[in-house]
Amino acid sequence: MKSVDLVCFDMAGTTVLDHGEVGDCFEAAARKTGLRVAREKIQAQMGRSKRLVFEILWAAEIGAEHPDLTNRVDTSYDAFRRILEHHYETTPVLPTPGCLECFDWLRTNGVKISLTTGFYRRVADIILGRLNWQAIPNVSSDEVPKGRPAPYLIHRAMAMLGAEDVRRVATIGDTPSDLQAGRNAGCGWTLGITSGSHTREQLSAHPNDGIIHTLAELTDILS
Numbered sequence: 001m002k003s004v005d006l007v008c009f010d011m012a013g014t015t016v017l018d019h020g021e022v023g024d025c026f027e028a029a030a031r032k033t034g035l036r037v038a039r040e041k042i043q044a045q046m047g048r049s050k051r052l053v054f055e056i057l058w059a060a061e062i063g064a065e066h067p068d069l070t071n072r073v074d075t076s077y078d079a080f081r082r083i084l085e086h087h088y089e090t091t092p093v094l095p096t097p098g099c100l101e102c103f104d105w106l107r108t109n110g111v112k113i114s115l116t117t118g119f120y121r122r123v124a125d126i127i128l129g130r131l132n133w134q135a136i137p138n139v140s141s142d143e144v145p146k147g148r149p150a151p152y153l154i155h156r157a158m159a160m161l162g163a164e165d166v167r168r169v170a171t172i173g174d175t176p177s178d179l180q181a182g183r184n185a186g187c188g189w190t191l192g193i194t195s196g197s198h199t200r201e202q203l204s205a206h207p208n209d210g211i212i213h214t215l216a217e218l219t220d221i222l223s
Contacts, residue, residue, distance in 0.1 A: 003168050003188075004111050004168055004169070004170050004188070004189070004222055005111065005112060005163050005165070005168040005169065006111065006112045006113070006114065006157070006158060006161055006163040006168070006169045006170070007106055007111055007112075007113050007114075007169075007170045007171070007172065007218075007222075008113075008114050008115075008116050008153070008154050008157050008169065008170070008171040008172070008187075009113065009114070009115050009116070009171075009172055009173075010047070010115075010116060010117065010172065010173030010174060010175070010178050010196075011115050011116075011117040011119065011124070011127060011138075012117070012118075012119070012127075012196065013046075013096075013173075013174035013175070013193075013195060013196020013197050014096065014172060014173050014174050014178075014193055014195065014196055014215075015095060015096055015099045015115065015215070016093065016094070016095065016096065016127055016131070017093075017094040017095065017096050017195075018196055018197070020197070021087060021091070022046070022084070022197075023039065023042055023043060023046065023197065025080060025083045025084045025087055026042045026053065026080060027039060027042065028079075028083050029054075029076050029077075029079040029080035029083055030042070030057070030076065032076075032079045032083075033072070033075050033076040033079050034072075035054075035057060035058060035061060035072070035076055036061060037057050037060075037061065041057065041060070042057070043197060043198075044176075045057070045177075046118075046174075046175045046177070046196075046197045046198070047118050047148050047149075047173060047174070047175030047176070047177035047178050047181075047197075048118055048141075048147055048148055048149070048177050049118050049120075049141035049142070049146075049147030049148070050077065050080060050081075050084075050118060050119065050120065050141070051073065051077045052147060054073045054076045054077050054080070055069075055073050057076075058072050058073050058076065081120075081122075081123075084119075084123055085122065085123060085126060088123060088126045088127055088130065089126055093127055093130035093131055094131075095131060096195045096196075096214065096215060097195070097214045097215070097216065098214040098215040098216030098217075098218075099215045101215075101216060102215040102216065102218050102219060103136075105219050106222075111222075112137075112161045112163065113136065113137075114136070114137040114138060114139065114157035114160065114161060115128075115133070115136055115137070115138035115139070116138070116139050116153035116154060116157055116171075117138070117139070117140050117141065117153075118141045118147050118148060118177075119140055119141065120140055120141060120142040121140045121142055121143065123140075124138060124140040137157065137160050137161055138157075139153050139156045139157050139160070141153065143156065144156050148175075148177040148178060148180065148181040149176075149177045149180035149181045149184055150181065150184060151181055151184040151185030151186070153181065154166075154169065154171055154181060154182065154185040154187065155185060166185055166186040166187055166188070167186070167187075167188040168188055169185070169187045169188060169189075170187060170188060170189035170190075170191060170222065171185065171187045171189070171190055171191065172191040172192070172193055172212075172215075172218065173191075173192065173193065173196075174192065174193050174194070174195060174196025174197050174198055174203075175196070175197055175198055175203075176198065176202070176203065176205070176206045178192070179192055179203065179206045179207065179208050180206065182208075183207055189209045189210070189221070189222075190207070190208050190209050191208060191209055191210050191211070191212065191218070191221065192204075192206075192208050192210070192211040192212070193211070193212050193213070193214070193215065194211065194212070194213050195213065195214055195215075200213075
């Protein structure tokens with residue numbers, strides 16, 4: 001087995017099943033608050049901290065110097081939070097195919113695991129509770145100076161779990177920002193997965209150490 005001490009997993013689309021529902025929540029909040037944006041523009045921002053997504057989208061709509069920018073961002077983000085929390089509180093929350101088996105295999109082989117997410121703590125806790133994953137170490141975007149593609153989620157997970165060498169850390173996620181964060185953090189393995197919001201072609205356009213379809217394939221890469 002490769003020399004891996006820690007694997008950092010993204011949540012929605014990577015370890016938590018998502019068939020575009022997070023994007024649907026973004027679209028619903030945008031419509032509700034008057035933000036005109038195409039779905040592909042939302043898709044391109046997936047994986048980032050959620051408030052930052054609205055900062056980027058509103059700045060593109062009205063300009064970064066618009067005096068009402070902060071107010072519009074706050075209004076859209078507040079609507080998104082209500083919609084997203086309701087979604088995860090009221091619909092089934094399931095692990096992605098191969099996820100639980102992958103977790104077990106890593107633990108059996110002495111590899112630590114953590115979850116990192118662009119969600120804020122309230123939503124992360126709803127998801128963790130629904131899956132009974134509260135014992136898994138995890139970091140949310142509102143607990144670090146900047147979310148993805150900055151490296152801080154990964155570095156905080158390393159600090160929590162006592163991982164000292166980033167070259168012995170693997171990270172995996174379903175968005176370009178996940179891949180960029182892994183590269184920015186200096187991870188030994190930065191992997192993409194097509195079980196979420198982006199295709200193999202879309203992920204392959206960014207530097208990576210492998211693209212897989214399900215977490216069942218991760219054991220082959222690390223073996």
